[in-house]
Structure formats: structure tokens, C-alpha cells
Amino acid sequence: MFVRPGARSVGDRREELAAALAEVERSVEDACRAAGRSRSEITLIAVTKTYPASDVRLLAELGVSHVGENRDQEAAAKAAECAGLGLTWHFIGQLQTNKVRSVVSYAHMVHSVDRPRLVDALGREAVRVGREVDCLIQVALDAAPGEGGAGRGGAAPREVPALAGLVAKAEGLRLRGVMAVAPLGEDPAAAFARLRAVAERVREEHPAADVISAGMSGDIPQAVANGATHLRVGTALLGRRKPFVR
Secondary structure, eight states, rough: OOTTHHHHHSHHHHHHHHHHHHHHHHHHHHHHHHHHHHHHGGGEEOOOTTSSSSHHHHHTTTOOOOEEEHHHHHHHHHHHHHTTOOOEEEOOOOGGGGGHHHHHOSSEEEEOOHHHHHHHHHHHHHHHHTTTTTEEBBBBBBBTTTTOOOOOOOOOOHHHHHHHHHHHHTTEEEEEEEOOOOTTSSSSSHHHHHHHHHHHHHHOOOOOOOOEOOOOTHHHHHHHHTTOEEEEOOOOHHHHOOOOOO
């Protein structure tokens, strides 16, 4: 089991997480105050990649109810180990179609829907197991997505309305909104303003798609100022990560 350096016992780790959570909450509340928004509008997702299920349990004890993971291999094991805690699981990483069956078995919301083939696969599996899965369209905010840049994944903004329509029509899926990651090296406020514009276009056709998943540890104020409803926070809660080891 991975043990974070400096966490000498379960009690120490709980205190460490409690202090970090309190600091994150202060940051979110400050961002909401500056944006003229209510804290109740924001869902905090604890991104626990590379950290053990024991940390998920401690966060649950501290009142965290939404957990995000990037890798199915890790997420599936944690979801099984933490079954019964009443957690809402968010899959936020790039999703290959061969992982859809596993992801649909535990994820309540998939943040990274970015292509029609994935919509088809998610819908078929959700119907097969009798579930309804919430979906967000991942939007590429890079200046030139798909043209050889570094890229953070996602569909080009011009492709989002059609993709949203596919999700809205798919049995077993529920269109909830959009997600994005601010491009490296760019002012996140400008990037999230573009995401907000895409979100507004989606809501014109699908009024219930009111989720904007944006903002991580380093850009909470910019995300909240641009309408984020879901924040995906990892480092600020759990500390610097070590590489994932298979």
C-alpha cells in the first residue's frame, strides 16, 4: 500500500487530510465570494489517483462524498474496496472503449466523453447492465486541438453540439454538461471563459445539461469565476503524487 511520506499513522494522515480539506474549502469559499456565487453551487471532487483506498475512507469520514479517478485499473479496485460508503464516483481520465464495461460498473459520471464511438460503447453497456450513466463532453481548449499540439484531450468546440446530441439521444446515458482542463502555459481564466461559452451553447439545446467540470488545485478561482459547478482537486487535498505503479 502506498504511504505518503510524513504520514506516520492513520491518525496523522487523517489530521493531514482534514487540514488540507479545510484549506481547500477556504479557497473555494473565497472564490465563490469573489464571483458572487454560493458555495452550495459547487461540488468538490477529490481526485485520489495514486493514493490508497484508505485515504478515500478518511476523506469520506471528513465529509467528502465525490471521488474522481483517472485510471480504470486503480478506480475499479478502490470503488470495490470502498463500497458501502455512499460515494459518488467520477471517471475523469481518457477512456478507451475496451475499459467501458469496467467503468460503467462503478462510475456515476464520466467526464471524458469525446467521440461518437465512446458514446455508443457507453450506451450499450449501460443498457446491458440496467444503469443510467451521467456524461460530460470533454472540450479541448487548446488553441489548435488535434493539430500536433500538446493537447489535454477532448473534442474540438465545433464538434461538441453534435456529440452532445448523440449523448442526449443515447439510451442509458444522461447528458449533464461539459468538462475541460486548462491548457498548459495559458491563462486559465481565458480558457475557462471559452469553456463557459461552449457550455452555454450546449444548454441552449439541452437545458438540463448544466454541469461545468473545470478547475483543479491551481486554478480554482478562475474556474469558479467562469461558472464551474464541479472542481476536480487532487494535489491540494492529498499532496504531491508519486508515479502510478502497476
